Amino acid sequence: MAALDGLPPLREVIQRHGLDARKALGQNFLLDLNLTQKVARTAGALEDVTVFEVGPGPGGLTRAILALGAKKVIAVERDERCLPALAEIADHYPRRLEVIEGDALKTDFEAMATGGPIKIIANLPYNVGTQLLVNWLLPKTWPPFWQSLTLMFQKEVGKRIVASEDDDHYGRLGVLTGWRTNARMAFDIPPQAFTPPPKVTSTVVHLTPNENPIPCSVGNLEKVTQAAFGQRRKMLRQSLKPIGGESLLMKAGIDPARRAETLSVEEFCRLANSL
Numbered sequence: 450m451a452a453l454d455g456l457p458p459l460r461e462v463i464q465r466h467g468l469d470a471r472k473a474l475g476q477n478f479l480l481d482l483n484l485t486q487k488v489a490r491t492a493g494a495l496e497d498v499t500v501f502e503v504g505p506g507p508g509g510l511t512r513a514i515l516a517l518g519a520k521k522v523i524a525v526e527r528d529e530r531c532l533p534a535l536a537e538i539a540d541h542y543p544r545r546l547e548v549i550e551g552d553a554l555k556t557d558f559e560a561m562a563t564g565g566p567i568k569i570i571a572n573l574p575y576n577v578g579t580q581l582l583v584n585w586l587l588p589k590t591w592p593p594f595w596q597s598l599t600l601m602f603q604k605e606v607g608k609r610i611v612a613s614e615d616d617d618h619y620g621r622l623g624v625l626t627g628w629r630t631n632a633r634m635a636f637d638i639p640p641q642a643f644t645p646p647p648k649v650t651s652t653v654v655h656l657t658p659n660e661n662p663i664p665c666s667v668g669n670l671e672k673v674t675q676a677a678f679g680q681r682r683k684m685l686r687q688s689l690k691p692i693g694g695e696s697l698l699m700k701a702g703i704d705p706a707r708r709a710e711t712l713s714v715e716e717f718c719r720l721a722n723s724l
């Protein structure tokens with residue numbers, strides 16, 4: 450990256466700004482410049498695109514996104530220690546990097562999306578990654594304000610995001626992403642690529658919106674998936690008892706002897722619409 454954007458190597462940046470990684474903030478920094486570019490490239494063309502990034506940290510991924518030509522990056526970072534390092538990047542790319550100090554969970558990304566295409570790219574802090582994804586899957590309007598999500602997760606979470614029926618990882622998250630998006634795992638990143646290395650392998654997941662998801666109430670879909678997967682090994686006639694059991698299943702035309710993990714997203718939507 451030093452060769453590509455003329456900024457100092459990330460190790461030097463981290464040392465100069467005293468950015469020792471804090472576990473509580475999910476700080477596992479990606480310093481491999483080929484990898485940060487590979488993550489950013491997974492999002493596709495970035496020219497004319499405004500990128501929302503969560504947790505830029507010392508800015509490795511941010512620099513890759515800017516070097517690949519994003520019109521603008523708006524990055525939300527909770528750790529104020531990172532701000533001086535990010536200010537150096539902002540100086541290097543005038544008017545193209547805006548850093549917001551704050552908690553991404555409390556940030557209204559939809560309100561920030563004013564005009565022009567938006568892509569979200571992030572090496573997410575593990576403790577808030579799934580919640581952020583769910584928030585981006587449930588904005589006020591659909592199709593959503595974003596064109597794509599390119600997000601790094603622990604590999605086990607990535608498997609749950611892309612899982613469909615008859616897969617052990619299939620659950621509430623898989624139904625939600627399967628309903629509203631096309632999701633794929635792009636590639637894995639081994640622990641040793643991070644500083645400090647996490648305990649598990651990470652994976653980059655790429656999601657694009659399904660423009661016309663089956664019409665269905667989010668609240669009802671949540672109710673049926675929560676009940677069904679709450680007791681995933683039981684037959685649906687048993688697990689769905691608190692919300693209508695056998696009569697609900699008959700109304701939706703689903704065999705009460707089936708189990709949650711055998712139902713397609715379309716069948717979950719039918720159940721939700723029969724509630």
Ligand code: SAM
Pocket residue numbers: 474475476477478479480503504505506507508509510511525526527528531551552553554572573574575577
């Ligand atoms: N993007 C950098 C990289 O790839 O090397 C850092 C990624 S690190 C896994 C996660 C980053 O998210 C850290 O910089 C951490 O301070 C930040 N972070 C943690 N919780 C956050 C939150 N709730 N809102 C915004 N940023 C957060």
